[in-house]
Amino acid sequence: MKYTEEHEWLRVEGDLIVVGITEHAATQLGDVVFIELPEVEAMVAQGDEVVVIESVKAASDILAPVDGEIVEVNDKLVDKPGLVNDDPTGAAWMFKMKVDDLSVLDEFMDEDEYNDLIA
Amino acid sequence: MADAQASALKRLPLHALHESLGARMVPFAGYEMPVQYPAGVMAEHLHTRAQAGLFDVSHMGQVLLRPGAGMGSLALALETLVPVDVLGLAPGRQRYAMFTDDGGGILDDLMFANRGDHLFVVVNAACKAADLHHLRANLTSAEVTEVTDRVLLALQGPAAEAALVHLVPGAAAMRFMDVAVMDWQGAEVWLSRSGYTGEDGFEISVPDSAARTFAEALLATPQVAPIGLGARDSLRLEAGMPLYGHDIDTTTSPVEAGLAWAIQKARRAGGARAGGFPGADRILRELAEGPSRVRVGLQPEGRAPMREGTALFEGDVAAGRVTSGGFGPSLSAPIAMGYVPSRLAEPGTALTGEVRGKRLPLTVSALPFRASTYKR
Structure with a gap:
């Protein structure tokens, strides 16, 4: 698992990258009540706002961690946004991306580095 | 810069209790306030509706108005600032009001209570300095005192009465918008049966010196959980109550804001003391013609x-x-x-x-x- 400074986790699954938000981010957001997911097949650039996530308190954006194509989204979250609080690193994955080269993940933090960031 | 702002924030007398309960503290109206506890906004909100929630609202302004020349003249003086019947408020009762400006906008909304020989007023935290100035400038014969040695708690929800009567048995006899002064272990507690959630409940002013033991005694009741500002906001939103600085301000009149119910007959056209408050032209016109x-x-x-x-x-x-x-x-x-x-x-x-x-x-x-x- 790799981590971004925006508190996303990135996991490799075959030739895809699965993206979600960390436990720390879910806790900070509080109870999630709404999620808007990107269109499948959308081509996105690193830093694009791809997911809107709203908690009882506020709205925030999830950014595309790398350039690539959205190939699958987790539709379950639309009806059950609270999954983000219940299981942020498992059942509440948000989208899967296809990238040119999985080595783009090398630039991201590993778990120890991420834990230092949020400590 | 952030540090300078943080150090300028005031701390609540119960700050240490909030920290021990795991509160997340955020800046609000110049205070470090508990926005939520570990249960989270959703659970805290639902707990308040199902059982009872304890809120610390000590950031709000508590003000005593003592008459210089009798309660009647104090009531009439306050009536020059609010479109509300102050004179007709019986001892032991509380009313909702708003300070209006000359354009008919709202300077702040407030609760005021008749406590026999004086009035007790509760105003919004962000407005309290301006409100105190406004009161002192206009109630020249009254003594206007900010209460600075008392915590203000709100206990809200269907189990509020049951929890509070363990400490203050007399609370059970109060009905909505009653106020009373009662004793708890030698400390004078000021009660009103009101709140900002749409639930039955109480607001309780407790001397700083007794506040922690009082709050802990309530929290020791199984039905009572601590509730932060996050849930306070969602509760009042469901209850349709306006939040000053957001839903009401100097650009909105009481009539536009749906608060005409707070303007009693005595202050309306044809009433015993019609008008005579700032912005009366606009407010009375809107009452007659609709906003x-x-x-x-x-x-x-x-x-x-x-x-x-x-x-x-x-x-x-x-x-x-x-x-x-x-x-x-x-x-x-x-x-x-x-x-x-x-x-x-x-x-x-x-x-x-x-x-x-x-x-x-x-x-x-x-x-x-x-x-x-x-x-x-």
Whole structure:
């Protein structure tokens, strides 16, 4: 698992990258009540706002961690946004991306580095 | 810069208790306030509706008004600042009011209580310095004293009475908007049966020296949980109550804000003391003719919350904006309030709200979203 400074986790699954938000981010957001997911097949650039996530308190954006194509989204979250609080690193994955080269993940933090960031 | 701001924030007398309860503290109106506890906003909100929640609202201003020349003249002096019947308020009772300005806008909203030989006033934290100045400048024969050695707690929810009577048995005899001074272990506690959640409950002013043991005694009751500002906001939103600085301010009149119920007959045209408050021309005119816009409830059809500032449209025509919006945990749906032209205020009117560039459907709704459960 790799981590971004925006508190996303990135996991490799075959030739895809699965993206979600960390436990720390879910806790900070509080109870999630709404999620808007990107269109499948959308081509996105690193830093694009791809997911809107709203908690009882506020709205925030999830950014595309790398350039690539959205190939699958987790539709379950639309009806059950609270999954983000219940299981942020498992059942509440948000989208899967296809990238040119999985080595783009090398630039991201590993778990120890991420834990230092949020400590 | 951030550090300088943090150090300028005031701490609540119960700060250490909030920290021991695991509160997340945030800056609000110049204070470090508990926004939520580990249970989280949703659970805290639902707990308050199902059992009882304890809120620390000590940031609010508590003010004593002592008459220089009798309670009658104090009441009449306060009536020059609010469009409310102060003189007719019986001892032991409380009323809602608002300070108006010459344009008929709202400077702050407040509660005032007749405590026999003086009035007790509770005002919003962000406005309290201005309110004190306003009171001192205008109530020249009264003694205006800010109470600075008391914590203000709110205990709200269906189990509030049962929890409080363990400590203060006399609370059971109070009904909605009653006030009383009672003893708890030698400390004088000031009670009102009121709140900001739509639930039955109490607001309780406790001397700083007794506040922690009092709060802990309430929290030791199984039905009582600590509740932060986050849930306080969602609770009052469901209850249709305006939040000063958001839903009401100097640009909104009491009539536009749907607060005409707080303007008693005595202060209206034809009443015993009609007018005579700042902005009376506009406010009395709006009472007679209806305001051009009005505060309404708004129910988004989808799941996306519509936050403060969301622009509203009827077809392609601008139709006001959201002044408070979020998610209503008891309704499991997004809810909002805002101002629309009066002709669009009928419940059921279909409008749209612009969220992230998209016009999403919503329906005008009556307020409150959830009926109150006061003990009248």
